[in-house]
Amino acid sequence: MVRVLIVGYGNPLRGDDALGLLAAEQLRMLLPDVEILTCQQLAPEMAATLAECDAAIFLDAAATGSPGTVAVTRLVPQSSSAASLTHHVTPQTLLELAQTLYGHAPRALLVTGVGASFVPQQAENSTGPSQEAEAALTPAARAALEKICRLVPELLRDFPALW
Numbered sequence: 001m002v003r004v005l006i007v008g009y010g011n012p013l014r015g016d017d018a019l020g021l022l023a024a025e026q027l028r029m030l031l032p033d034v035e036i037l038t039c040q041q042l043a044p045e046m047a048a049t050l051a052e053c054d055a056a057i058f059l060d061a062a063a064t065g066s067p068g069t070v071a072v073t074r075l076v077p078q079s080s081s082a083a084s085l086t087h088h089v090t091p092q093t094l095l096e097l098a099q100t101l102y103g104h105a106p107r108a109l110l111v112t113g114v115g116a117s118f119v120p121q122q123a124e125n126s127t128g129p130s131q132e133a134e135a136a137l138t139p140a141a142r143a144a145l146e147k148i149c150r151l152v153p154e155l156l157r158d159f160p161a162l163w
Contacts, residue, residue: 004156005049005106006036007091008059016115016141018133019061023113023148025130027059030153042089050094051102055159057152058091058110067116067140070147072155074163075108107163109155113144 008024010017021038028036035053037046042058050056058075065071077099078092091110099105116138137145155163 002054002159003052004034004159005053005056006031006034006059006152007042007046007056008036008038009040009042010061011040012130012133012136013121015117015119015121015136016138017061017118018137019113019115019141019145019148020059022130022134022137023059023111023145023152026145026149027152030149031156034156042091042094044089044094044097047094047097047101050106050108051098051104053106055156055163056091056095056106056108057155058108059148059152060110060112061115061118061141061144062112063115063118065114067114067138068143068147069114070144070151071112071114072151073110073112075110077105107160109163111148111152111155113141113148115141115144117141 008020010020012018024038077096095105121136
């Protein structure tokens with residue numbers, strides 16, 4: 001059986017930056033047999049989990065491109081400076097760490113939805129964090145969210161043929 005990991009990340013207090021998190025949360029309901037992690041930013045310790053997987057899909061928001069569009073990028077392990085491990089870790093760096101430290105990096109894709117607004121939002125206490133983050137999405141980001149939630153199950157069905 002293929003072990004798949006989906007990692008959705010982004011900041012729920014920065015408008016459309018919550019897109020990756022929200023997509024992962026919705027996919028958790030659609031794909032109950034898939035391991036799904038959510039976080040505000042990627043961390044080096046995730047490499048151990050990645051090393052145990054056959055496939056990984058990273059979900060994130062993008063600020064460049066046509067708002068509402070979705071892109072899929074095949075990822076390969078790529079080393080980065082040690083300084084970047086302390087603040088901003090990329091999916092490629094995590095794959096490189098998994099390969100170097102544990103001897104295996106999964107096949108991986110990055111699915112990005114282009115947002116329109118990344119302006120900090122003020123948190124409210126009336127609803128849960130997910131509902132607040134989703135309510136703060138622009139219409140373009142909502143469109144991207146729907147596309148991502150349709151696309152990811154298709155990508156998993158096509159694994160490993162198209163990856």
